[in-house]
Amino acid sequence: MSVGRETRLSAWIERFAAHFAEEGIPLIGGRILGYLLVCQPVERTAAELSQELEASSGSISTNLKYLVNVGLVTKRTRRGRQAAEYRINEKAWTEFIQRKLTAIASVQVLTDDGMRLLSGDPERAQRLKTVDRLYGWLSEELPALWERRPASPK
């Protein structure tokens, strides 16, 4: 007997959430992300999310606030409706990833400062120099690579 699509999807959502949990995003936040990526229709209220994901209203509220804040989810209110609707903002994923890349390269600022402190003692600076060169290269190349990113089709 085969498993239904929706069942598989919720397993997928769980994997999805688990991945981002390792990156520091709360489990429930990851579940919201995964769910909003594949749900039909695309918009959901906080109450619906709470029920679907079996999470408390408080947790949903906190995590939605966070996700809206980083831009991955957009909130939409409509006249005549009390409940706000939330949906994925696919476009924001580019900035989300960009932040990760720049975070990696940002170590260069540190190694650079360190090199300055050790100026005048090249022998001692040698270890740092190796690391600094790597990060220096990254902070050149990563932004450059990012510029070459293909525009997403309409």
Place this chain on the structure above:
Amino acid sequence: MSVGRETRLSAWIERFAAHFAEEGIPLIGGRILGYLLVCQPVERTAAELSQELEASSGSISTNLKYLVNVGLVTKRTRRGRQAAEYRINEKAWTEFIQRKLTAIASVQVLTDDGMRLLSGDPERAQRLKTVDRLYGWLSEELPALWERRPASPK
């Protein structure tokens, strides 16, 4: 009255450790890394690190084990000396960063699986498709970029 170089260096080490603490590396682990990058001489025993960084022997031991495990620090034992000596392994930083890059791109596996689950329903798959394309591009380009990395001079 100016501040001594060593004082500034320990402030730098603290900033260094703080940065990596945000990435999930224990504070003391980060301090060890920063310290071993700039100390003179380059090798230190666990006891010395414990004293210099004012951390318990237990914490030093645990964190050294971790750092040796990920390759960023190498342990060296010498005949006739009980105390092992630890030093930075600059070379390992390449793999350290590479792991971070591949971790980012690895989301593509997830989005890909999701796309498969939604095959046959292009409308519903649209949101995921946008994200999947981005990660697809990344998992092409990041490894390619990495290959072009300049070899570190001897």
Place this chain on the structure above:
DNA sequence: GATCCCTTTCGGTCGACACTGAAGCCATCG
């Protein structure tokens, strides 16, 4: 303006993890 319903806020609980310090372990040396 009163009621209803949805959301947000807030105190409280639970689990995870960094860190400590003491006890155990093992190699070195007398």
Place this chain on the structure above:
DNA sequence: CGATGGCTTCAGTGTCGACCGAAAGGGATC
């Protein structure tokens, strides 16, 4: 072979943050 000295292991402590559920807050409708 015993003593010394340093590293590792382990139980215990404290902190931090995710999560829950109840109460407060604020629109929308009557």
